[in-house]
Amino acid sequence: MFPRLRLLVHIAAKHLLVRRRQTAVAVSGVAVGVGFFLAVSAMMVGSQTDFVKTLIDAAPHIIVSDELRSPRPQPGVAAFAKEGAVELHGFKVRTEVRGIKDWQEMLREIDAIPGAIASPSLSGAVTMRLGGRDEALAVIGIDPSIESRVSTISDKLRTGRLIDLERVQGGVIIGEDQAQRLGLGMGDVVSATSARGGTRSLRIVGLFKKGQQVGSGVGYMLLREAQSLLGRPFVINRIGVKLADPYSAEDVAARLEARHGYKAQSWQERSADFLGLLVTRNVIMYTVVSAILLVASFGIYTAVSNSVTDKKRDIAIMRSMGFSQGDLQAVFVMEGMALAVAGVFAGWLLGYVLMSVLGSLNFSIQGEVRHLPLDRSSRQYLIAASASLVAGIVAAWLPARKTARVDPVDILRGAV
Amino acid sequence: MLVAEGLTRELPGDPPVTLVAGADLAIEPGKFTAIVGPSGCGKSSLLYLLGLIDRPTAGRLLLERRDVSPLSGDERARTRLERFGFVFQFHFLLPEFNALENVMMPIRRLGRLSLAQAEARARELLGFMGLAGKAEKSPDKLSGGERQRVAIARALANDPLLVLGDEPTGNLDSVNSARVVDLFRSLAHEQGRAVVCVTHDPGIAEVADIRVSMLDGRISEVRRQG
Numbered sequence: 294m295f296p297r298l299r300l301l302v303h304i305a306a307k308h309l310l311v312r313r314r315q316t317a318v319a320v321s322g323v324a325v326g327v328g329f330f331l332a333v334s335a336m337m338v339g340s341q342t343d344f345v346k347t348l349i350d351a352a353p354h355i356i357v358s359d360e361l362r363s364p365r366p367q368p369g370v371a372a373f374a375k376e377g378a379v380e381l382h383g384f385k386v387r388t389e390v391r392g393i394k395d396w397q398e399m400l401r402e403i404d405a406i407p408g409a410i411a412s413p414s415l416s417g418a419v420t421m422r423l424g425g426r427d428e429a430l431a432v433i434g435i436d437p438s439i440e441s442r443v444s445t446i447s448d449k450l451r452t453g454r455l456i457d458l459e460r461v462q463g464g465v466i467i468g469e470d471q472a473q474r475l476g477l478g479m480g481d482v483v484s485a486t487s488a489r490g491g492t493r494s495l496r497i498v499g500l501f502k503k504g505q506q507v508g509s510g511v512g513y514m515l516l517r518e519a520q521s522l523l524g525r526p527f528v529i530n531r532i533g534v535k536l537a538d539p540y541s542a543e544d545v546a547a548r549l550e551a552r553h554g555y556k557a558q559s560w561q562e563r564s565a566d567f568l569g570l571l572v573t574r575n576v577i578m579y580t581v582v583s584a585i586l587l588v589a590s591f592g593i594y595t596a597v598s599n600s601v602t603d604k605k606r607d608i609a610i611m612r613s614m615g616f617s618q619g620d621l622q623a624v625f626v627m628e629g630m631a632l633a634v635a636g637v638f639a640g641w642l643l644g645y646v647l648m649s650v651l652g653s654l655n656f657s658i659q660g661e662v663r664h665l666p667l668d669r670s671s672r673q674y675l676i677a678a679s680a681s682l683v684a685g686i687v688a689a690w691l692p693a694r695k696t697a698r699v700d701p702v703d704i705l706r707g708a709v
Numbered sequence: 710m711l712v713a714e715g716l717t718r719e720l721p722g723d724p725p726v727t728l729v730a731g732a733d734l735a736i737e738p739g740k741f742t743a744i745v746g747p748s749g750c751g752k753s754s755l756l757y758l759l760g761l762i763d764r765p766t767a768g769r770l771l772l773e774r775r776d777v778s779p780l781s782g783d784e785r786a787r788t789r790l791e792r793f794g795f796v797f798q799f800h801f802l803l804p805e806f807n808a809l810e811n812v813m814m815p816i817r818r819l820g821r822l823s824l825a826q827a828e829a830r831a832r833e834l835l836g837f838m839g840l841a842g843k844a845e846k847s848p849d850k851l852s853g854g855e856r857q858r859v860a861i862a863r864a865l866a867n868d869p870l871l872v873l874g875d876e877p878t879g880n881l882d883s884v885n886s887a888r889v890v891d892l893f894r895s896l897a898h899e900q901g902r903a904v905v906c907v908t909h910d911p912g913i914a915e916v917a918d919i920r921v922s923m924l925d926g927r928i929s930e931v932r933r934q935g
Contacts, residue, residue, distance in 0.1 A: 296824070300817040307805040610801040613762055614815050615790025617783045702763045705797055705875070706753055
């Protein structure tokens with residue numbers, strides 16, 4: 294078997310080396326296909342990874358809020374359930390105190406998950422009043438040392454630090470556009486009024502950058518001070534959870550919700566629409582780049598097809614010598630494989646160069662220098678190689694079948 | 710050794726064209742058989758049937774008392790590889806390979822010898838053909854006579870029982886023709902092979918041991934000479 298294979302490889306190699314130009318064209322076709330596949334998919338996958346990372350990090354992986362997905366059963370319904378009551382009318386709906394009730398226990402439970410951090414917070418609406426102007430502000434009370442580990446809000450600060458909230462009595466961090474609107478700067482004092490609490494003086498200790506989701510109309514305060522400003526001592530209504538593995542968020546959220554009843558929203562649930570878009574985007578990308586690879590394999594088809602046509606006489610003479618049809622098909626399929634393999638290696642090189650060029654480009658977004666996010670994993674190289682090899686073998690096999698139709702008798706008698 | 714019984718080859722069509730009709734012939738080892746006849750009489754068709762390149766539409770072909778007509782394509786290819794050697798009017802050397810590689814081709818395909826042994830065997834054959842110094846030359850650097858002798862060396866590569874020639878001297882001058890004819894005779898008489906040649910050349914027909922005449926697809930006469 295082995296000497297036979299070696300002989301067939303020898304013949305295939307000779308065919309390719311004699312027809313250098315056609316070989317070069319077919320190889321460069323595959324190389325360009327593989328190279329651009331790598332460049333395009335690196336950008337697409339890279340930007341997607343970048344996007345998902347932004348999506349994951351934009352907010353805690355899971356947000357538990359004091360909302361319920363469906364109202365709690367009323368005590369009356371529960372009481373008469375045994376008697377077979379199906380519906381009850383005219384009972385007085387019990388007033389529930391808003392807020393997460395068993396939050397301390399919930400925090401302990403989340404902290405028991407390895408690598409998980411839970412940050413309790415209380416949010417509520419206040420009105421900032423300055424010089425006769427009213428401005429609504431959603432206040433979020435946090436524990437700065439925990440919150441900074443759960444979310445990325447500290448990265449979004451233009452000036453000040455999150456920890457300054459603990460140092461300054463009544464400290465607050467608001468968005469820089471809002472501060473600008475009110476004519477406020479660092480260290481300025483503004484009064485804030487809530488519906489149930491009283492009025493307090495707040496001192497600005499930090500400003501969020503413009504154009505960030507977190508910054509507009511939102512003010513961060515110390516949890517304790519927010520509770521007192523909003524008149525809801527010891528109450529929290531939101532727990533942000535960060536997990537070691539963001540992709541387990543859905544399971545953990547479902548578990549928390551089943552246990553405690555409060556709505557626990559994972560980042561996947563929050564951004565289901567975006568994730569759906571990504572699927573569409575991937576389908577489009579792989580369709581386009583597969584087309585590139587497919588077109589590249591046409592070069593192999595042409596090269597092998599021409600080779601078979603040119604070599605009809607040699608096919609006939611080899612048949613008369615005692616080569617089988619399988620031998621000759623194998624010769625031409627191997628020619629296609631060799632073209633594909635050479636093309637893949639050249640394409641890897643081209644792709645690597647393209648990626649290096651793309652990676653070195655600088656883009657300026659809002660004064661920040663950024664590079665294109667690129668996925669340079671070996672996975673892309675392997676996908677490109679295997680797709681090209683399969684396409685190349687098929688593209689060679691189709692014309693190689695023609696060798697079976699070469700009738701040695703016709704050729705040997707009529708040939709010149 | 711090789712016996713044809715009512716060997717017939719028809720081309721399908723309306724009406725079908727008969728190339729060879731009911732040929733009965735015995736090819737014997739140690740004998741030089743010449744098949745002669747006018748153009749289009751079916752002598753080449755008969756040769757391709759005998760050489761297992763073409764399939765008969767009727768009749769039997771016995772190779773050492775075994776019917777080889779029902780064999781599959783691969784089995785026929787194997788038989789050609791092991792037992793038969795062909796020489797054509799045109800040398801039909803593979804242009805990408807030098808003389809030595811061309812002669813090694815059937816030996817390597819058979820795979821019984823190592824690469825070094827195959828090369829030694831091919832060199833020996835080329836030496837026998839008087840081409841020892843031309844082994845590394847590519848076919849287009851050889852003269853017509855030299856090419857035909859390389860082709861004969863290739864036909865002998867796997868030590869075949871049967872050597873088949875289709876107008877092997879058709880493209881050669883008289884000196885080279887005579888040389889090839891002498892070679893074919895010695896293959897039969899000295900090496901004990903069966904040699905069958907289709908030819909127009911009366912010179913070959915005359916020196917053959919058995920002269921088979923064909924007319925209109927039929928064998929009209931089988932004459933033992935000398």
